[in-house]
Amino acid sequence: MNEQSIVSPGLTQPLLSHPRPTVRPLRANDESSWRELFRQYREFYQLTESEDVVSRAWAWLTDPTHECSALVAEIDGELVGFAHHRPISSPYTGTTGVFLDDLFTAPSARGRGVGRALIQDLRHLAASQGRGFVQWVTADDNHQAQALYDTLATRTRWVTYETSATTA
Numbered sequence: 001m002n003e004q005s006i007v008s009p010g011l012t013q014p015l016l017s018h019p020r021p022t023v024r025p026l027r028a029n030d031e032s033s034w035r036e037l038f039r040q041y042r043e044f045y046q047l048t049e050s051e052d053v054v055s056r057a058w059a060w061l062t063d064p065t066h067e068c069s070a071l072v073a074e075i076d077g078e079l080v081g082f083a084h085h086r087p088i089s090s091p092y093t094g095t096t097g098v099f100l101d102d103l104f105t106a107p108s109a110r111g112r113g114v115g116r117a118l119i120q121d122l123r124h125l126a127a128s129q130g131r132g133f134v135q136w137v138t139a140d141d142n143h144q145a146q147a148l149y150d151t152l153a154t155r156t157r158w159v160t161y162e163t164s165a166t167t168a
């Protein structure tokens with residue numbers, strides 16, 4: 001069994017033991033658990049409730065021809081997190097990578113290595129596909145996530161902008 005243990009100095013037995021998350025690709029039978037986690041993710045970012053968006057995202061993630069994919073994390077058989085990702089190209093560096101669109105850990109599993117495990121597996125996935133990097137953005141006020149990200153990656157100097165599409 002994969003476990004994280006906290007051991008006090010001088011003791012040989014763990015005081016507290018938590019199973020480590022297992023990371024794997026999203027599967028069709030994950031639908032109900034994934035939907036619940038995705039709703040929680042959208043609520044965390046204060047997005048309007050929309051089953052249309054949830055269903056559209058599920059359809060993308062389970063369509064092998066769509067660019068978006070997902071990894072999920074389990075602890076004791078329970079889905080506790082996800083990482084939605086897709087390929088990205090960087091013309092100015094002539095490299096390709098993986099863009100992490102959404103990363104979420106269930107509140108009950110936070111602090112148990114779920115986010116770290118998902119990002120580490122994305123790094124391995126990128127390397128196995130011959131890609132050179134994993135890139136993501138996060139909300140400027142998501143300090144808990146940034147504390148983790150600062151241990152795993154380099155904060156860039158780039159500022160993100162977004163505008164809506166228009167036909168005119």
